[in-house]
Structures are given as C-alpha cells and as structure tokens.
Amino acid sequence: MSLELQHPAVAPQRLSHQFEQIDQQNEIYIVGMWTFLVTEIMFFGALFVALTVYRSVYPDAFEQAHTALNVWLGLTNTFILLTSSFTAAMAVRSKMLGERTRTLFFLAITIMCAFGFLCVKYVEYSAEFREHHFPGPNFHWEQPVTASAVQGDLSANSQVALGSPKISVNEFPANYQPQQLALHKRELFFSLYFVMTGLHGFHVIIGIFVLGTLWLLIYFRHPTVDDYMPVELAGLYWHFVDIVWIFLYPLVYLIGKQ
Amino acid sequence: MSSIPLNPGALGSDGRARARENYLNIKHTVSSWLLTADHKRIAVLYMISISVMFLFGGLAAAGIRIALVRPHDTFFSSETYNKLFSAHGIIMVFFFLVPSIPATLGNFLLPIMIGARDLAFPRLNLLSWYLFMFGAVLVMGAIMFGGIDTGWTFYEPYSSVYANTNVVAVIVGVFIAGFSSIATGINFLVTVHKMRAPGLTWFRLPLFVWAMYATSIIIVLGTPVVAITLLMVVLERVFGVCVFNPACGGDPILFEHLFWFYSHPAVYIMILPSMGIISEVIACFARKRIFGYEFVAFSSMAIALLGFLVWGHHMFVTGESMYSGMVFSLITFLIAVPSAIKVFNWSATLYKGNVWLTAPLVFAIGFILLFTIGGLTGLYLASLAVDVHLNMTYFVVAHFHYVMVGGAIFGYMAGLHFWWPKITGRMYPEGWAMLSAFILFIGFNLTFFPQFILGFDGMPRRYHFYPPEFQMWNILSTAGSSVLAVGMLIPAFYFLWSLKYGDIAPANPWGAKGLEWTIPSPPPSFNFETVPIVTEEAYAYEAIYAAELAGDYSHVEASIPYNQEYVEKPQSNISNEEHQ
C-alpha cells in the first residue's frame, strides 16, 4: 500500500473532518475493516463449532448425509471463488495504479464470478429441494434408511433377514418410519449445511451489491471513488467471503468419517 | 493549573458565554439531530432512547414485585407474569445495560478523552443508533402486542418448539440491536488504536478509555456468536430446521454453551465501563493519581479476556462433564482476582487524598460497596457444590442485580452526574443528587439483600407462585423496590429541571484533569480547535493537590454552592506547611 501511495498517478483523496492526515485515514479504514472481519469470523465460527460438535457426536449419519452433496459442483464453485479473489486483488492493484479501465474490467469479472457462484449454488439447492433435503416437515431421505443402508454394507443376507417375517417389520403399520431418529440426524446435517451455505451465499449477494456499486461509481467517475480505498476495502471483504468458502467446502463436502 | 499544557486556545474562559457556539446550539432542526454524525449528539440520542427503555424495563420490574407480594398471586395470570419477567430481562439487558455506558458516556467522552474530533466512523455510529432504535421498536412492539415468555435466555427447546409467543420478532429485534453494539465496538477499537492525540501513549490513557477498549473487545468477539445462535433459533421456529431441537437429535446444551459464550462476557460489557467511570471519579475527587494505574488498566484487560473462558459456570447442573465444571469453576475463581485488585486500588486511592465529597463520589463509593458484595457472592456461585444448591434460585437474581444494578447503574449514575455539566452545560442540584444517592443505596439493599436469603432458602427464580414461608422476605423486597423507584425518579426530575434552571456550568467545574475538561461546556462541534498535544499522564493531580493543601481552590470553577466555602475560607499556610 505504501509503495503504491508514492505512485504519481494516485488520485487525490478526501480527508474526513475527524482525521488529520490521509495516511491516518487510510490506515483507520483498513483496521476498521479487519475488525469487522473479526466479528464475521466469530459469526461463522459459532456455526463451525456446531458442525464440529455434531459431526463428532453423529459421525455415521453425517458421513452418509454428506455423500448426497455434489462434490463436483462444490469444486467448481471453489475454483470460481478463487478466480474471483484473484481478479478482486487485480482490481485493487489496478485502482491503486490509477488504471481505470483495468479496474472496471477486473471488477466486472469478479462480479460475474460471484453471479456464476450463485448460479451453481442455485443448481445445487434446487436439486436438494427436489429431493426434499431441505430440513423441515417435508424432509425426506430417499435412500432407504434401513439399518443396512446406514452401514453401507448391504448384503443379500441381511436384506433377506429384513424381509423375512422373523424380523417382523410387518408387525408395524405402514406409517412406521424406521430409523426416524437416524433420519433426523441427516436433517441435522442438512440444517447446518443450509444455514452455513445460505449465510455464505447471503454474503456473496452483499458482495455483489458492494462491487456492483463500486463499478457504477467508477464508471460514472464519482468523486467518492477517486481514492483507491473503497476498492481495497471491498477487496478485503471479498477475500473473506472466499476464505469462508475455502473452509466450508472441505468441512461440508469432503470430509467423511474420521 | 499553570502546568496545563493542553491547547491553551481551547481553554474554557468563554465557557460561561451562552452565545458561544456548541454542539447543542449549532443547529436546531430535527433533521440536524436525526442525521447528525457528531458523536456527542448521537450520545444524547442514545441517552434519551435508553432512558425510555429503562422506564419500560422498570415498569415490568414493578409488575414482578407487585405479583410477588403474595405467595399465590391473583393480580396477574401466570402467562402475564412470565411475560413480565421476560420483558424486564430482555429490555434491561439488551436495550439498557449493554448500550448504557458505552453508547452514551462512552460515545460522548471517548473521542474527547483521546483528543480526537470524532470517532473513526461517525456515520457508522449514527447507523448504530438507528439499528438500536429499529431493534428497540420491534421488541417493544412485540412485547406490547402479545409479549414473549421465554425469559431473556431463550433456552432451547422451549423457545423454538414450545413457546407460543412473539419469539421471532423479539429475537430479530435483539439480533439487530446486537449489530448496533458491534458497530459501536468496532468504532471504539479503531478510534482508541488509531486516533489518540500526539503524546497520548497507552499508559497515559484515562482508565475510562481502557475500560471502553476492553469492553469493545468483548463486544466484537462475543456479540456475533450470540447473534448467529439466536438466528438459528429463529430458523428453527420459522423453517423447521434442526439445530438445537432434541427431537431431531440436536443438543439444547449446545445452545446454552453458545448463548453463554456471549452472555457471560456481556456481564463484563455492563460492568467494565462502570469500573472505568469509578476510576475517573475517585481519582478526581481524591485529587490523586489512581493507586496502581497499570494494575487497574491491566485488570480490565484480564477481565475481558478471562471473561471468555468462564461461560461454563452457568451450566454446572446441566449435565456437562464434571471435569469441565471444575475447569470453569477454577477460571471463575481466578477472574475474581482482577476485580479484587480494582476494589483495593480504588480504596487505596482515597488514602491521604484531599477528598471532596460530591454526589458523583458518593455514587462511586456506593458502587464499590455494592460491587464488592456482588462480586463476592459471585464466588458462591462459582463454588461447584454451593452452586448446585444456589443455581437458578433467587440467590443468582440477587447476585447479578448487585453487579448490574448496584454496579452498572450506580456507575452510570456516578458518570452521569460527573459529566452532566460537560454534556449539558448545566450543573445538577447537588443536594438532591446526594439525597437520591442515599435513597438509591438504601432502596437497593432493601430490595435485593432479602433475595440472597430467599435464594439460600431455596426459592427458585422465575416463580410466580411460591411457598408461603417465603412471603415476608418477598414483602420486604417489594417494599425496598418502591424506595428504589423513588430513588430513580428523583434524578429523572432534577436532571430535567437542571436543563433549564441549573447553574451554568464552567469548563472545568471539578478542577479535574483530562482533555474533556480543557474544552468548554458544552463542547463545540469538533471538540478541539487544534489537536492537543499531551505531555503528562492521566491523573496528574500533584499540582492541584499541592495547591489545595495550600488553600488555593481557584482551579475549581464550580459555581455556588460547590466551591463557596473553600474559596472563601482558604486554609492557613501554617497548617499546610505542617502537613506537606
């Protein structure tokens, strides 16, 4: 940052009344943004704690439930977000160097990546809604939630045993839901999945608004964005959104049973 | 006084001139208040808002005390009673105590104390007030139209599955108010870090600033956790997702962990700012540097950090592991040490001081006494076996009221009286203030001391009906609460009265040190004409102390009757030499 400030192309910066020097103002904006990101970390942190706790209590259910997620779509999104983080960084750099066109270009790519991320997420969500994986009264686990399925070692033998009158499943009426509790534990996984990815998605949407506003302001040469600081701050925020996903993806999509 | 190096140009010789432009009279339109970015005006807005909320919370408390006069109350139904104590808890905790000192006195004083023209993010500060108001209106609406009966703790699965009241609206209101407090916390942290005046090193900071800094750390780290936890309760209610509901394998104890991870530190959000105020008031009126400055400063930080490691002491009887109980208990005992350090340092500051007994000091002494009792009774609840008996009884209620009312509110009152001349430009009536301090102290003890005994007797909290043998203590408590209410109403009247009829306040009525006293009362919009340069530590009272012992009280600008007798009756030089 200090290096760029010496650059002759740096636009004049507006100093608010409460500050003495432009350096102080810029530093304060950066520190403020980081403090805000700390609160965001604590915000997501509580959810990560809940996920960790429940995963350790119900390893099998969580292991099985996570197989229903689409790893490849998640991976695609990871690449999209990583790309957007790179372009966001490039946008900040271009803005520091005073290169308006390049700034607009990189911001536009970042925004498109964000939209791309949401589109992929939409595809994922709609599949999950179709399959009734959204928690609530309609939650449904279409794979047979029989004991054998839970273990994933469905042998012909036990299948026969299950069907045989000896096990007397037929003693119970049709509305008997085997493994209702096991079902609920899958619901627990999907609850956390939807809350966490939903909250992350909400942050992506906010990011789109912020970046989009910046793009428009720069496009119309609004004086508030003469300075590179707004882009820098938006970039910090965007990197944070990216990093949350970097933690979410392996924890939710990838990690199976320990 | 001659040694004051701070920006002589801003010194308040013109402090008595009514025509002088200040933050209050610079503009008079409503929009100039509602769209202000001036931290002082926002502090005043906050002060009005939390006073209104305090009134609502107090009315609910009155309802509770009326119901508890009889063991089998018929005045309220049990539903209403449950809504009353829930409303009392939610309003008082989230809409009075948490924002009380940081958002009012902190907002007003923090920038001035560190020699800044405003907080780092003035518009964020205004946003924080709007968020607070939005949350407050939502919660008050929900309470008026239907109410909420979960208690302020929103324990699962009651709050998500079983309660039929306005849980969603109230939680959303609390959630929004939480962001208002986060905004304040971020603002303060950045301001203290980056906007101190030249020469104002960390160890020259007033202890109030240290306290606000420690408070902000807690706000920034804790509030988001409770926000997301409460959000999940709402999602459970609205969408039927499963996070804490045991019917789908969720763990209600996890909710308690996450809730108390914020809500125990939140207790320190309420008490630390008060401790900062007490340090200021004691040092000023003892005319001495605070005893053990570094210890007092670091004990604030120790409380803030250790405060995050003790949340499990709310859960000794819930079935958490015995060993985790032992660890939480141990850390809780350790956190008592920094509190003890503060109490002893304050007491030692008075030793050999030249003590000026004013209303703020009387409130401060009241604070120390009540906080000592409140803090020590906290150890009963930290003691594992004793807590098994006392947990969730009236002992807990008495304990936290000693800390939060005896502590936080007495501290707030001390600060309000101390800085009232600075904020409004008017002096409060000293005699009435003294009277209200004593009435409050007596009323408070009469209300809450019986509750310690009730708790040990085994009366559970949140009980509408109780066994008849507890009745006499409850009557005593209710009687005390009416005294307490009188003690609260007197200041409300004389503060309002003083706005118009109070003596005009000079820039430095108390002869106090600190940058806020170097500018006129009330301060101009941008606080300082030029940035002050600080060359001495906070509480450099040596010169004033020496002058007063020599009989010179000219630095005290307080108008009649504050200073009259001393100015007119200077002590003889003989006695002074004798004791120097």
Place this chain on the structure above:
Amino acid sequence: MNFPIMPQTASNYAVSIDDIYFTLVALTVIFTGIVTLMLLVFAVRYRRGTKVSRKNPSTGNLYMELTWSIIPMLLGLWIYGWSAIPYSRIYGDPPANASEIFLIGKRWMWHFQHVNSGIRENNELHIPVGKAVKVTMISQDVIHGFYVPAFRLKRDCLPGRYNTVWFRPNKIGKYYLFCSEYCGTNHSEMGGYVYVMSPQDYAQWKSNGGSQTLKETETTTEIGHDLFEKYGCAQCHGAQDNVHGPSMNGLFGTTVTLANGQSATVDDNFLRTAIINPQAQRIAGWPAIMSGFPVGSGDGQISEENLLDLISYIKSLGNSQHAAPVVGNNSTSTVALKPLASKPAVNHSSSLATKGQSR
C-alpha cells in the same frame, strides 16, 4: 412474621455444602467490612479541609498490589478445591446399593417410578431415610430442573438424554421439590414434595402399593419384560446369542467393542441409544439389521416411560451370563398382594428363549 434464613438440612450433602456456604459468608463479611471501613474512614478522615497528616501520599506499591492479589487468590483456590469435593460426589458414581428411581419431567409435573417396587407417583416421592437413592431423569419436552433445597440437590432434567444424581436422605420429613429450570406457563407450579420416611413407615407405604398415589401393580422390570416381548426384542436378543443379535443376558455393565472400533460400556444411555438408533453403536460382529424405535406415542414408537421400563428389564438380566432375571425381586408378600399374582413368576429368560426359538 416468618423470616427463615436457611432451608432444612436433610441429606448427606447438606452439611458439607452449608459449611462452605457459611465460610463464604464469613469471608464476604470480612472483605466487605474491610472495604467499607477503608472507604468510609478515608473519605471522612481525608475529606477536604481536615487537618490530618497527608505526608508521602502513595500512588502505587507493588507489594501491596501483590498482597491483595495473592491473598484473595489463595483463599479462592482453597474454596475452589473444597467445593469441588462434594460436587464430584453429587454427580459421581452412586453407591452400589443405591435404590433406583426413574424420573420423567413433563410440563408441568414430575413422574417418579420406583424401579424395585414398581410404584409410580406424580409430584411426590417417598423414600426411606438413610438409604442411598439414585435418580435417573429425562424430560419429555423442554428442560426442567429437579431441585430439592433441603437436600442441597439440583440436576437439570434434559430432553433426549439421561442425567443422574444420587443422595442419601438423613432426616425424616416432608420437603419441597421444585422445578428450577424455566419451562413455561405453570413453571412455578411444577413441584411437589419429597417424603423421607422411617424404614417402618416406608415398608408399610410400599406394601400398600404407595398410599394415595397411582397404584401400579407391576414393577418396571415386569413391564419391561412385557414390552420386550411386545416389541419383538426377544426374537433376536433371547437367552442365547443368535445370528441376529446378542443376548441381553449378562450384557449390562460390560464393556463391548463397537463396529466402528470404539469400545463402550453398556449403561443406561448406551441402551437408550441402542433402542432408538441401534446403528449408532452397533456391537461388533452382529449384522446391521435392527430398526430402531423412535421416541413417541405412535405405532412403532416407544415412549420415554417404556424406554425406562425396557432398560430396567435389561438391567435385571444382570451381568453374569447365566443369571436368571429376577423379575419379581420383591418379597413374596408383596407379590402376593398383586392382583396379577396369577401370572406365574416364571424364569423369564427361559420362557423368552423358548418363544424366541420356536418362531
């Protein structure tokens, strides 16, 4: 005019907890006294204009700081250690001969089941003096709190998980029982009494089938046995291990290796999970074929009450391989009083075994 200052003391914990409590009261009085004295004396003695010696005013002293840090800390650590001892007893393992009581909390009543005698009562608990009692509790809805001030005893009663606590009442009398965790509208009315009775009175009360309360003629263990058959448990978990599942004989209290490689002790909570969600902790070597029984009142579901009955029965099957389950382990006279005395007091394990095999 009645100003009680302390509750009755009626359990083995009461005195030790009171000792700590009153020590703390003494410390509070001493410290508050010191602080009050300092504040008032200094504020008055050194008030403005008094002609007292103000020589060498001090603004800091490391040794004093250390003194008032270390002394409170040592006192605190002492109280901490002292108070941890009764705590570890209250929530620790009960004595082997403790009589068991199951407790179900629901809005807004307490439902007790005496495991040995099968007597059930609501909002009242009758126990003999001097005999250790272990209470295993669970809630059907929200969190409740089992609180008997005279015993200085409290335990949260959680939904979905068993909590236990034990105590030994040592004084005959009638004591309050409260719900300490806020549970909704009638929270303050969710309570009753604990009657601590002399052994003679208790024996008489028991032989009356529990004086004024619901008369239950079967012990929980007997009910558990019936449920064991009704739910078809016996088919796979009969007297001997078979290809489908392990026998319950001698299982309780043993340590088993689970399919996921961990080992676990078969206790109340283990059995509860095993019934509700068997796959969560399947014992190694058996096929994963059992369907669980969710908690509830519908078909194919099992109530919390019945869960406790079942567990009680499985417990009675003992932890020795060939022990015959003792279903009616009361005295013969008690059995004789039962209307259902016609039911033969047979060796259930053998009858189970034959039924299980014969299908």
